Amino acid sequence: MNYSIALVPGDGIGPDVVAQAVEVLDAVADKYGHVFNYVELEAGGCAIDSTGEPLPAETLEAAKQCDAVLLGAVGGPKWETLPGHLRPERALLGLRAGLGVYANLRPAALLPQLRDACPIKDEVLRASNPNGEATFDLLIVRELTGGLYFGERGRSADGNSAFDTETYSKEEIERVLRSGYRAAAVRRKKLCVVDKANVLESSRLWREVAAVVSKDYPDIETTYMYVDNCAMQLVRAPGQFDVIVTSNLFGDILSDEASVLTGSIGMLASASLGDSSAASANAASSGKAAAKQVTMGLYEPIHGSAPDIAGQDIANPLATILSAAMLLRYSFGLEKEAQAIEKAVSDTLDAGYRTRDIASRKGAANEKIVGTKEMGKAVLTALEHQK
Ligand code: IPM
Ligand code: MG
Numbered sequence: 001m002n003y004s005i006a007l008v009p010g011d012g013i014g015p016d017v018v019a020q021a022v023e024v025l026d027a028v029a030d031k032y033g034h035v036f037n038y039v040e041l042e043a044g045g046c047a048i049d050s051t052g053e054p055l056p057a058e059t060l061e062a063a064k065q066c067d068a069v070l071l072g073a074v075g076g077p078k079w080e081t082l083p084g085h086l087r088p089e090r091a092l093l094g095l096r097a098g099l100g101v102y103a104n105l106r107p108a109a110l111l112p113q114l115r116d117a118c119p120i121k122d123e124v125l126r127a128s129n130p131n132g133e134a135t136f137d138l139l140i141v142r143e144l145t146g147g148l149y150f151g152e153r154g155r156s157a158d159g160n161s162a163f164d165t166e167t168y169s170k171e172e173i174e175r176v177l178r179s180g181y182r183a184a185a186v187r188r189k190k191l192c193v194v195d196k197a198n199v200l201e202s203s204r205l206w207r208e209v210a211a212v213v214s215k216d217y218p219d220i221e222t223t224y225m226y227v228d229n230c231a232m233q234l235v236r237a238p239g240q241f242d243v244i245v246t247s248n249l250f251g252d253i254l255s256d257e258a259s260v261l262t263g264s265i266g267m268l269a270s271a272s273l274g275d276s277s278a279a280s281a282n283a284a285s286s287g288k289a290a291a292k293q294v295t296m297g298l299y300e301p302i303h304g305s306a307p308d309i310a311g312q313d314i315a316n317p318l319a320t321i322l323s324a325a326m327l328l329r330y331s332f333g334l335e336k337e338a339q340a341i342e343k344a345v346s347d348t349l350d351a352g353y354r355t356r357d358i359a360s361r362k363g364a365a366n367e368k369i370v371g372t373k374e375m376g377k378a379v380l381t382a383l384e385h386q387k
Contacts, residue, residue, distance in 0.1 A: 178213065355372065
């Protein structure tokens with residue numbers, strides 16, 4: 001099958017890591033008989049430099065025409081003094097809103113190979129895990145196109161005060177909750193709604209909607225937790241969580257916290273999804289009967305642009321490579337291809353390859369500290385060696 005993928009490398013280490021993910025995607029295409037057509041697009045600081053705008057209209061339009069979008073990172077010190085509406089981060093918000101990808105899936109699991117990079121003690125991990133193992137595997141489902149990020153904001157006339165508003169409609173809450181329930185259904189069937197309902201009215205609406213929506217998922221256990229407690233529980237007992245569903249701002253904060261538990265923010269992939277759609281254009285034009293099922297999605301590592309190490313062949317490309325795996329799974333329904341990438345990453349870690357962010361503090365026996373390109377190559381080799 002033919003698929004089109006928009007590539008938005010962006011700024012800083014974005015181009016470094018996206019290049020490696022593309023190599024991996026190409027190897028998968030070869031191996032499994034697919035064709036991925038890439039459309040490279042500018043967004044973020046590089047777009048400001050070349051067009052004056054963080055998200056040129058053509059970028060958004062072209063991205064919409066593709067089947068899915070793979071993004072590196074945007075932003076950097078060069079653009080930090082620009083006014084809010086012209087900052088590179090606007091590109092990210094504009095893409096998320098423009099593509100309608102309201103459910104941001106941010107998995108955080110402790111890989112056995114990176115146990116040593118996790119700052120939590122064994123006994124703490126064990127105590128919170130129902131199966132008693134020193135590990136955790138959770139998924140944060142962050143609402144991505146509403147809340148404080150998109151609410152009304154401004155300054156008073158005298159400039160002495162400023163405001164941002166948290167607004168959520170029932171519909172916005174319901175659809176992201178349903179994304180969370182669908183994810184929980186194929187995981188450990190636990191969903192925790194994280195909010196600040198002891199203070200915020202919008203959070204109370206989240207709970208009201210959750211009380212209704214949860215009735216449609218009787219085999220999934222629904223619980224509620226205040227966000228301050230959740231921030232604490234994540235480091236105290238991460239094994240208690242399966243799926244966390246939360247607002248845009250809380251999800252932003254909690255996912256950075258969760259990333260540290262996995263050893264490095266350089267490992268965390270993410271998928272941002274909207275409603276699914278069937279795209280039959282390619283099938284029709286090629287005369288094939290089968291319509292291809294495509295769900296538009298935006299895929300990105302959750303780390304930022306790390307300008308201090310950009311272009312130095314140091315950055316960890318695994319989060320972006322794992323984001324490409326999520327792209328194949330959620331946008332194209334290519335489950336075995338997605339698993340092939342995930343297995344290749346796992347095998348690469350087994351073989352001892354580490355970028356410096358995930359190097360063992362104790363210096364493990366078979367550890368090989370490598371750069372961005374060599375890590376990408378190691379994943380390709382692992383992919384080739386699969387049966
Ligand atoms: C993230 C990032 C972005 C966000 C920034 C870069 C706007 O922190 O994706 O988590 O806050 O959503
Ligand atoms: Mg963030």
